[in-house]
Amino acid sequence: xxxxxxxxxxxxxxxxxxxxxxxxxxELVEQLGLSQPGVSKxxxxxxxxxxxxxxxxGQRRLYLLEPAPLRELARWLEPFRAHWDDRPDAPEHHxxxxxxxxxxxxxxxxxxxxx
Amino acid sequence: xxxxxxxxxxxxxxxxxxxxxxxxxxELVEQLGLSQPGVSKxxxxxxxxxxxxxxxxGQRRLYLLEPAPLRELARWLEPFRAHWDDRPDAPEHHxxxxxxxxxxxxxxxxxxxxx
DNA sequence: CTCGACTATCACCAAAAGGTTATATTGCTG
DNA sequence: CAGCAATATAACCTTTTGGTGATAGTCGAG
Numbered sequence: 001x002x003x004x005x006x007x008x009x010x011x012x013x014x015x016x017x018x019x020x021x022x023x024x025x026x027e028l029v030e031q032l033g034l035s036q037p038g039v040s041k042x043x044x045x046x047x048x049x050x051x052x053x054x055x056x057x058g059q060r061r062l063y064l065l066e067p068a069p070l071r072e073l074a075r076w077l078e079p080f081r082a083h084w085d086d087r088p089d090a091p092e093h094h095x096x097x098x099x100x101x102x103x104x105x106x107x108x109x110x111x112x113x114x115x
Numbered sequence: 116x117x118x119x120x121x122x123x124x125x126x127x128x129x130x131x132x133x134x135x136x137x138x139x140x141x142e143l144v145e146q147l148g149l150s151q152p153g154v155s156k157x158x159x160x161x162x163x164x165x166x167x168x169x170x171x172x173g174q175r176r177l178y179l180l181e182p183a184p185l186r187e188l189a190r191w192l193e194p195f196r197a198h199w200d201d202r203p204d205a206p207e208h209h210x211x212x213x214x215x216x217x218x219x220x221x222x223x224x225x226x227x228x229x230x
Numbered sequence: 231c232t233c234g235a236c237t238a239t240c241a242c243c244a245a246a247a248g249g250t251t252a253t254a255t256t257g258c259t260g
Numbered sequence: 261c262a263g264c265a266a267t268a269t270a271a272c273c274t275t276t277t278g279g280t281g282a283t284a285g286t287c288g289a290g
Contacts, residue, residue, distance in 0.1 A: 003121070003122050003124075003127075004122060004247095006118065007118050007119060007122040008247085008248080009118075010248090012118075012191070015195070016194075019194060019195065019198065024266080024267095025266070025267060025268095026265095026266065026267085034248095034249075034250095035249075035250060035251080036266085036267070036268090037249085037250075037251080037252095037267090037268075037269080037270095038248075038249055038250070039267095040267065040268055040269080041247095041248075041249085041268095041269095042248090043267095043268095044268085044269095056256095056257090058257070058258070058265095058266090059256070059257045059258060059264095059265060059266050059267080060257095060265090060266060060267080061266080061267065061268090065198065067195045067198040067199040068199055070192060070195050070199065071199055073188070073192055074189075074192050074196070076127070077185060077188055077189050077192070079131075079134060080130070080134065080182045080185050081189070083134065083180065083182040084182040084183055084185065084186055119277095123277090123278080125278090139236085139237095140236070140237060140238090141235095141236065141237085149278095149279075149280095150279075150280060150281080151236085151237070151238090152237090152238075152239080152240090152279085152280075152281080152282095153278075153279055153280075154237095155237060155238055155239080156238090156239090156278075156279085157278085158237095158238095159238085159239095171286095171287090173236090173287070173288065174234095174235060174236050174237080174286070174287045174288060175235090175236060175237080175287095176236080176237065176238090
């Protein structure tokens, strides 16, 4: 859900805009260059993903960034950081899970070990 | 492109699997529980996003993780980190880049200075 | 060279995504 | 209350997505 929410460029743009503080819908419409219902649709998705919340403000509704769910993305990304921090020319020492590779000589040897 | 690539759960799974080292297609097929063409399709997308590379190995093809593009995600995420590191009740000091944005609404006197 | 194993591409399909216009809803304002 | 402004929802359409089985290409084994 969260991944799908951030997957769309327009929605990412919204999140970026909200970083500067709460914004009413009409302003987002302006910035995105979409129809108002189109923006509302995106906002609903962001809302359902927990990435934004709404606060009524007169006849408008202020959308407010809720960055917490983004931590999940960061957490997923984290283990990969170790890989791009390596020099990428030596992938074979990562865990030495590369060893099984060598195994390929064996006709049908499967190695679904735990690693 | 990169976001779309990582947007799919099966493809994220592939990236996770490849973290342990290069893998032939048939093994990924096994792990994902999809049809072989289905997996090949995902792999193509990952390839085109630069997230994996292929190395021929006999009649098999070993897929290899290429984590560099993931940095882009991390970079996008970075500015948000400041927000979730804050107590979320005081968004008003973040940058006040909000000011310029607000100017445009001059005609309709709004007082969104409160936040 | 032929066969079988492995993988990629093709053709196709159903479902989901993203957009639009039209309409409903809500809250000020006079 | 009437009317307008701001937003949400509905209905609809087109394109993209993710999956499938069928088929083609490639490589090693014999």
